[in-house]
Amino acid sequence: MNAAFESFLAGAPFLFSHFAVTIAMLGIGVVIYMWMTPHDERTLIRDGNMAAAISLGAAIIGLALPLAICMAYSASVWDIVIWGVVTLAIQIVTFKIIDLWVRNLSQRIENGEIGTATLLAAIKVSVAAVNAAAVSG
Secondary structure, eight states, X not given: OHHHHHHHHHHHHXXXXXXXXXXXXXXXXXXXXXXXXXXXXXXXXXXXXXXXXXXXXXXXXXXXXXXXXXXXXOSSHHHHHHHHHHHHHHHHHHHHHHHHHSTTXXXXXXXXXXXXXXXXXXXXXXXXXXXXXXXXX
């Protein structure tokens, strides 16, 4: 029991610092994503717009997946920061490309088009999975 407690005490600072840095980077990524979109997700979601909720939810998952892998495979906080910035940039650029590819995307989200939001969500999460795999290997 003593060895387990000592192991916890030795590892806890790393766990908490890695977790805090990763969550902070996720928060920053979400803020940047929301800033880049022409529509106001928070207002749309508060008004019951399911398409906006699906789109933003997928964006959050899409940002979190590669960051989680960065944290899992990183030896230090700096590894998390460096690779986290790279993965966040890839995700955000991907989201912007999707926005350009799907015509009138913002208007469709504002109109509550679930089909468009579902396609958008699938692309965001798929790219995040590939991004996460690229970082891990």
